[in-house]
Amino acid sequence: MRVSTRFSDSVHILAFIEIYQDQRLSSELIASSIETSPVVVRRLMGVLRENGLIATKKGTAEPKLSKSPDEITLLDVYLATEGDKQLFTLDTNTNPDCIVGGNIQKVLGAYYEDAKMAALRKFNNVSLQDIIETILVEQKAKEHNVG
Template sequence: MRVSTRFSDSIHILAFIEIYKNIRLSSEVIASSVETSPVVVRRLMSVLREHGLIDTKQGSVEPKLARKPKDITLLDIYFATEGNKPLFELDKKTNPECIVGGNIQEVLGDYYEQAKIAAQRKLNDTTLQDLIETILVKEKAKQSTK
């Protein structure tokens, strides 16, 4: 099973829109950074627009964030792109007559729920602004070594 990159690609798109807000940002330009097709970028941007994270005008190459980056959390982006999908899936077909098979779902389910809540708390505590600032610091460090 292939792991979805919709979440990370959506964060990438939002950061790109903010960092390059002063240039014309076609889906082709954004797609070149994400290294995906413009169609994928347009689909993700449509989802982000539906969830109030970006503003776009049809036929225009001027997408803008709908809110300030400090007001967009990574959890907002996660819910927009992935919904409330579970982070982990339990195997529901185990042998109930076995010590492990008869208990693993409940026990592992509790741990999975704790991990999900911890991940969501971290995503909720991290803003798009935090991410953009870190990107810019890392780029500055790269430039200083050249």
């Protein structure tokens, strides 16, 4: 099963829009940064627009963030792109007559829920501004051959 990259690609798009806000931002240009197709970028931008994270004008390459980057959390982006999708999936096809097979779903399910809540709490405490600032620090370190 392929793991979805909608969330990370959406964060990528939002950071790209903010960092390159003074340029013409076509879906082709954004797609070249993500190394995906412009169709995927347009689809994700549609989701971001529907969820109030970006504003776009039909026929122009001028997407803008709808809010300041410090007002957009990773949780906002996650909920917009993944909704209530499970972070982890349990195998429900186990032998109920086996000690492990008969109990693994209940036991793992509780741990999975704890991990999911921890991740969502962390996402709620990280803003797009935090991501952008870290990207810029990483780039500066690269330019100085550090790290």
